Amino acid sequence: MKDMSGYLKEYIRSSIKRDFKSSENIKGFHKEKMSVYNLKPLNMTSTFERMPFISAEISGFEILSARMFLDGKEVCPLISNFRMEYKPLEPMDFGEHKVQIEMEDIYGNIKKLEWGFIVQDREAKYNFYFGVPHCHTSYSDGRGRPYDACAHVRKNNLDYIIIADHSNFLDGVMNNNYEYDKERDEYVERKGSRWYKTRKEIEKINRIYDGFLAIRAFEMSSSRWGHINVIGSETYVEANRQAMDINKFFAWLKKQRNIAVVINHPHKHFKYINYMEDMDGIINLIEVANGAPPRKYRRLEEHYYRMLDMGWHLGAVNGQDNHRANWGDNDNLTVILAKELNKDAFIEALRNRRTYSTETRNLKLYFKANGFYMGSIIGLNEGDKINFNINAQDERVPIKKIQLISNGGRVIDEIRFKGDNNVRWNPVLKAQRDRTWYVVKVTHINGRQGISSPVFIKFNS
Template sequence: MRTPIPFRGEGKRLLPLAPSFLALALAIALFLPIQQGACAEALPASYDYYFGNLHSHTSYSDGVLTPSDAFKHARDAARMDFHAVTDHGYYMQEATNLHHWFMALEEADRFYAPGRFVTLIGYEWTFTDGHINGFDTSRAASRDTQRSVPEFFEFLAEHSGIGMFNHPNYGIQPNWNDFEYSGLGDAHISLLEVGSGPYRHNIRNERAYRRALDRGWHIGATSDQDNHRADWGTAAPTRTCIIATELTREAVLAAMRGMHTYATEDSNVRVFFSSGESVMGDEIVIDPKALMAGEPLEFRVYVSDPDAADHLELVQIVASGGEVVWESELGQAPPHATGAIGGAYETVVTLAPRSSYNWYYLRAVQGDDDVIVTSPIWVTTGSGIAVCDFAPADAVVREGLSTRVKAEIVNRNKGAIDRVKAVLYETGESGRRAVSSQCVDLTGWAGTDIWFDWTPTAPGEARLQLELVLPGREVPELFQAAPILARGAGITRVLIDEGHNNR
């Protein structure tokens, strides 16, 4: 499992804050004007932005030409910093064309130029539940040998590989049983195509991204082209941006594992999302008592595009459940409007985590409707427990009428946790009242459903809270449901005649 980055300076410093950011924060706090030079560096000096594509094909499977052609086009025509050829794995097995796998590796080595252009060879594992790209393994997986999703996860684990969920569009595939949580898979699947091809248009998969995050997956955002024609990188301006220490294979693969990425429909926009020393892709572990006390965290937002025509329309922070917890509408704002510095937008946002497990990502929209989505920052209490689908089963909830409330408890720990006390509370201005409680055993690396009975006592907005008492932990874990509208007892019943179609 990935090691969380400790909060408040404890342990390793991943990305130290630049002095320019400290100057910015102080200026915002004092409501002083900010000099343009104060924000000249979007990233610490040792890091940079690198743009490329992590999903493409050649004639070694169902595309055209060769990996050499793909790398040359991506480097010279698309002017990308990195490019991955990911032909279908079942084309490169002993029973098919195994030699193509080794030829692709040799071609990638010929075009690899550290500091200028990084070449990667991966493969696409195709299965009825969904397609997944694999990277950094000694051979390609195939649907003919890895015949189920768990078997593919085992293959990645055996080879210490990196996985990426491909084109997670609910219209074309079931998305791995709606992103059913697998701890083994989560240990190696690092990325998801928030934007994906095919060909000359981008398909937005933000709904699937949010669903995977809610179900406990730790994955970062990419936007790739799934090229099958000779247009590697030029089919569309969409890019995956990687924040890395240098332009080498090792650094790019490390950034992919660490989810230091964002998905962009603009080919060169710079985005930085951080909190303290943690950046997109990191997990911040807070004291459970700080959560109970409502202590906030500061998030830094930075968006900059070197193209003057690409003005920023909207910036949002999206949180667990898909809730927009902060946004700034900029419209046609000139460069020196509030928060815009020399053509860049930068601000600091204060947010208080609501639950023991939270994720936040930055979403930006440009004037031409290009969308940028970053990898999340997770804020948790370190228990390894997430909760999703915490809501009544009934679409309409009525005062005085019992309804069933479900929650899926995701145990991201490898080991099982037995005898967890789960208490459902209804909260309001007068405090909270216990509705029901039970004990539940949590399977390791999996989700467990739990059900409660709840009867709203009054019409209007109701709020539910789930408290989990884990053995050996002093402070309970807290999770909030989205607000629920309870209808009055006298709600009108409407009968609909579906036997006629009079128009």
């Protein structure tokens, strides 16, 4: 058997000698007995190693073969004592990587498991981009055109805007569903539609203005289970005429590539979604605050902490959710840490949760743990040291205190200042199992706040 060795070979050889006259009658009986566990690197975690050991332990009744794939290509792992281990021969690219294990038993049952990890650049430098990640125009229930929104935000000296009109209000839905593709069960852009015009107006703005970025999104709006923004997709779906329930919507999300997904204003219709491992990493962010006049501005951090406690890995955003021609007038903004001001760099940053919420227009917040930026998931052992590196700068609104918050929304440490504009704090803690996430909260002398995306901890065993 290809690439199999040692004890596993002997086990399979002895198993195959058995009498399988009745095997067809029990095909499938042992499928759930096959398992893959003790994955390394842990699912969704980050590493600085560009040639990391990739491994998994396998078990099962009468395994015939076991194969490993890395980013869709089959590799040749060392297999010994029911452990598969592979080390890349060349440095891997920075970014997301996928591993798949495929096993087959002598009855023809096949078991597959896929997980992913991220190779981060230890020396990466990110820029701070201030902007509005959630707003509307007259193409749904807001004011003005997408072009107007972009120009207004630009005049407010912001770096980006993400326009997310409600998909159920788009004319491709409202006008006899004319953008709906029945075979694909989604809405496909047609020339002249509002979805089409949004893209064209955004592209025009991006050509005109250097140092500014606009991105098209849509808000999936359901009175049953809430509102969710989908950023960067080429097609869209909606929850009313298409009657897409949440499970169908999630299935659609799984098929999309290079998008970011945000839970909006969780205090409204949103029902807490029980943790779903297959959606963790597909849903990336949650609003920790929402609103702009004349709508009420609300801080929503308790909903944020509750979702983190449930096991979701979500970053923090602040959505103005503009429905008037006031895009970017307010100071509540989201800062995105990205290498460049372009769509691909922004989607990468949003997917990896390098974001924070601010209520001032100048807060620059650095937050690292063991060298990994906010949003990262780190694999540790219980008792390992966590070295935090926190730096908050605001040239206009001095800082009063910084808090480190963990599970249950509990403040586990804090430091106070005398109204300084540039503060540093480097607490050191030991990893403990009842603390799986850490958030930094900045409070200014005027009571305004900044809230980071978390650093998450996963335990190796």
